[in-house]
Amino acid sequence: GLxxxxxxxxxxxxxxxxxxxxxxxxxxxxxxxxxxxxxDKLDKFGLAGVELLLGQGRKDESxxxxxxxxxxxxxxxxxxxxxxxxxxxxxxxxxxxxEIIRRFGGSDxxxxxxxxxxxxxxxxxxxxxxxxxxxxxxxGLEYYTGPVFECELLMETKDEDGRTVRFGSVGGGGRYDDxxxxxx
Numbered sequence: 001g002l003x004x005x006x007x008x009x010x011x012x013x014x015x016x017x018x019x020x021x022x023x024x025x026x027x028x029x030x031x032x033x034x035x036x037x038x039x040d041k042l043d044k045f046g047l048a049g050v051e052l053l054l055g056q057g058r059k060d061e062s063x064x065x066x067x068x069x070x071x072x073x074x075x076x077x078x079x080x081x082x083x084x085x086x087x088x089x090x091x092x093x094x095x096x097x098x099e100i101i102r103r104f105g106g107s108d109x110x111x112x113x114x115x116x117x118x119x120x121x122x123x124x125x126x127x128x129x130x131x132x133x134x135x136x137x138x139x140g141l142e143y144y145t146g147p148v149f150e151c152e153l154l155m156e157t158k159d160e161d162g163r164t165v166r167f168g169s170v171g172g173g174g175r176y177d178d179x180x181x182x183x184x
Contacts (some may be wrong), residue, residue, distance in 0.1 A: 001058070005131070007152065008129070008154055010131075012089075012150045014147075015092075020082050021036075023100075023105060031051075031070065031071075034068070038054050039079065039083060040138040040139070050080065051076060053066065055073075078104055089118075089124045090128060091118065109111055114133065122123065143179045145176055146177065147175050148173070152168055154169075
């Protein structure tokens with residue numbers, strides 16, 4: 001029952017995320033997971049909070065401390081530059097992601113694969129108003145291996161007190177090639 005303009009599918013690729021992390025020198029699996037979880041907190045903590053989580057860690061309002069990923073300043077800057085990528089449409093954003101990966105000496109093959117997904121969507125009639133590349137879509141679970149997505153409701157509604165609210169993300173998922181193998 002959703003109409004055009006009431007939702008947007010935001011997509012990313014774990015292959016792109018892996019390429020970014022590899023290009024900045026994050027190879028340890030525990031550190032990689034900590035970085036991905038920090039990136040996944042962008043909508044909650046903003047760039048400043050993510051930067052703390054990429055470094056030594058972050059203390060919240062209650063005083064609880066979350067240990068950070070321990071990235072060097074240049075590595076953290078690469079991640080923050082990636083999360084800050086913007087543009088009019090996915091192809092423009094992905095071109096900038098490719099520049100970041102190449103700046104650190106990495107290959108942008110994964111970026112080209114993500115661009116193909118958007119091209120297929122466009123030819124199927126889904127413009128950037130309905131499906132778009134978003135570097136902040138990470139999906140915190142470790143097992144994703146390919147495209148990841150979140151469906152965001154854009155429409156506003158009223159809560160029980162009459163205040164205007166937005167739902168935000170109402171669903172998500174992605175490709176996971178090796179999930180079953182983890183249990184066998």
